[in-house]
Amino acid sequence: MTEPVLEAHHLTKVYKQRRGNDVVAVDDISFSVQKNEVVGLLGPNGAGKTTTIKCLCTLIGPTEGEIHINGADAIKSPRLALKHVAAVLEGNRNIYWRLSVRENLEFFAGLQGLPIRQVRSHIDQLIELFQLKEKERTEARKLSRGMQQKLAVACALVKGTEVLLLDEPTLGLDVGMSHELRFALKEMAQRGERTIIVSSHDMSVVQDICERVIIINSGRIVTDDKVSNLLKLFQASAYRFEIEGRLDEHQASRLQERFEMLKISEPDYHTEIEVELINGSQIYEIMEILKAGDSCIKAIDRREPDLEEIFLKIVKGGAN
Numbered sequence: 001m002t003e004p005v006l007e008a009h010h011l012t013k014v015y016k017q018r019r020g021n022d023v024v025a026v027d028d029i030s031f032s033v034q035k036n037e038v039v040g041l042l043g044p045n046g047a048g049k050t051t052t053i054k055c056l057c058t059l060i061g062p063t064e065g066e067i068h069i070n071g072a073d074a075i076k077s078p079r080l081a082l083k084h085v086a087a088v089l090e091g092n093r094n095i096y097w098r099l100s101v102r103e104n105l106e107f108f109a110g111l112q113g114l115p116i117r118q119v120r121s122h123i124d125q126l127i128e129l130f131q132l133k134e135k136e137r138t139e140a141r142k143l144s145r146g147m148q149q150k151l152a153v154a155c156a157l158v159k160g161t162e163v164l165l166l167d168e169p170t171l172g173l174d175v176g177m178s179h180e181l182r183f184a185l186k187e188m189a190q191r192g193e194r195t196i197i198v199s200s201h202d203m204s205v206v207q208d209i210c211e212r213v214i215i216i217n218s219g220r221i222v223t224d225d226k227v228s229n230l231l232k233l234f235q236a237s238a239y240r241f242e243i244e245g246r247l248d249e250h251q252a253s254r255l256q257e258r259f260e261m262l263k264i265s266e267p268d269y270h271t272e273i274e275v276e277l278i279n280g281s282q283i284y285e286i287m288e289i290l291k292a293g294d295s296c297i298k299a300i301d302r303r304e305p306d307l308e309e310i311f312l313k314i315v316k317g318g319a320n
């Protein structure tokens with residue numbers, strides 16, 4: 001068994017308020033991340049994602065709990081732990097406005113004590129990967145917000161640290177830019193050279209690049225599993241029936257009573273029923289109900305769930 005690269009033990013963060021009403025932003029969460037794992041942190045607004053990431057990069061001190069990064073105690077010896085970490089926080093594009101794209105990358109590599117000659121090809125690769133070649137001589141302040149965001153992530157990567165923490169990297173980017181950044185992150189993830197924790201509202205970011213997802217709600221972990229496991233689990237139980245014409249009232253109410261209905265839609269001259277089944281034999285029960293109303297079944301197939309749906313389900317049925 002390998003040592004985890006990052007470990008959080010019983011992490012709790014309470015924001016003290018002057019007039020009482022303290023906010024428990026992170027409430028006793030524990031997880032560990034293995035070397036080169038790519039983990040998504042998902043949760044609704046206010047779930048505690050940013051607070052967790054800020055604790056992990058020692059920007060704020062937790063109220064309770066422990067964090068170890070590469071064996072170093074991040075609370076007692078933050079400097080030692082931070083040697084292994086680069087972070088890009090939400091809305092904070094930590095780059096130098098007056099330096100060009102390439103100069104920024106050289107600067108951040110230099111800060112790590114990496115000689116420019118040694119990192120030149122890495123910088124070339126990053127410029128290529130983040131599609132910034134055309135702008136490599138442009139000052140950061142003259143870039144679009146999306147490009148600045150890509151540069152901020154590239155600057156975090158050029159440091160060559162083992163751990164990369166990204167808080168909402170695609171927030172506020174348009175579809176094209178978000179896609180470019182996601183593509184670059186996916187490439188990074190697939191190379192398997194970094195341990196990445198990425199928080200995002202954008203489920204497709206997590207579904208695309210992460211092998212594992214930790215879902216948090218109200219400061220607590222509600223799920224910690226492989227993305228593929230979650231998708232499989234839900235795929236097995238979600239079915240779609242297509243029938244000719246419309247359901248009659250009796251059929252519709254029996255279906256609603258008996259099953260967890262995901263959706264009933266009525267495009268054109270047919271009806272689509274999406275339903276979640278607890279076991280396979282329930283298929284026959286649905287067929288009975290449909291047959292009783294003389295409905296003709298045109299197709300039955302398994303639905304492909306996406307992470308968004310799973311997320312909503314878990315969070316709705318979740319922590320509280």
Ligand SMILES: Nc1ncnc2c1ncn2[C@@H]1O[C@H](COP(=O)(O)OP(=O)(O)OP(=O)(O)O)[C@@H](O)[C@H]1O
Nearest residue numbers: 015023024025043044045046047048049050051052
């Ligand atoms: N500096 C602060 N002082 C007081 N409360 C705070 C502070 N920062 C965050 N909070 C509260 O802590 C809780 C968690 O906030 P956090 O920013 O970690 O959530 P988040 O999951 O990142 O949300 P979002 O998706 O909106 O970015 C929220 O209730 C928030 O209002």
Ligand SMILES: [Mg+2]
Nearest residue numbers: 049050051090
């Ligand atoms: Mg946040």
